[in-house]
Amino acid sequence: MDVSTLKRIEADPNYQKLVSERKSFGWTLAIITLVLYYGYIAIVAFAPQMIATKVWGDITIGIIMGVALILLSILLTGIYVLRANSQYDDLTRAIVNAAKIGGKK
Template identity: 45%
Template sequence: MEQDLVHLVKNDPNYQKLVKTRSRYGWMLAWSVMVVYYGFTALNAFGKEFMAGKIGDGVMSRGVPLGLFVIFFTVAVTGIYVRRANREFDALTDAIHKNAAAHAKQPEEVKA
């Protein structure tokens, strides 16, 4: 019975769409965060003059707002993922659950 349910879920078009979309979207966001994070780290390592440059007549260097950008970018990307997950991914998950529950309630003769 449990194997039948696993097979049913894996063959559900909603499940396949969920896995494909969520995986692709997650990797896209992960790569964007890595580019920003490692770009900032590379600038610190190899662009010391640029990062140490002062902004205007003040004492703040360019590295401070760029570091804040990295933090805010990471928070924003997390929010973007959560927003899409709450709208699209949760709806697909609910559809998968309903389909599996409907199949589980059917009598054995109808399932075959």
């Protein structure tokens, strides 16, 4: 790919929107994930008695929270994939089509 094609793609409003939205959404999900994980670790460190509370048999609040944390991470990944498959793929397709048309002059 030559430099003029790269500059044309970088100037494409769809490309700029794609980069901006992916970056913003990616950071939002990353921050949510970090808050959840570090929050769990903070509870383990500062309130171990709460996390050790038995709910049923040998199952504690800590185990339930740990499983919930894993499930929430999977959910957040699913949310990103859904958004990528709908909005980001459409934008990418538009960028590729514009690059193809621009390159055939």
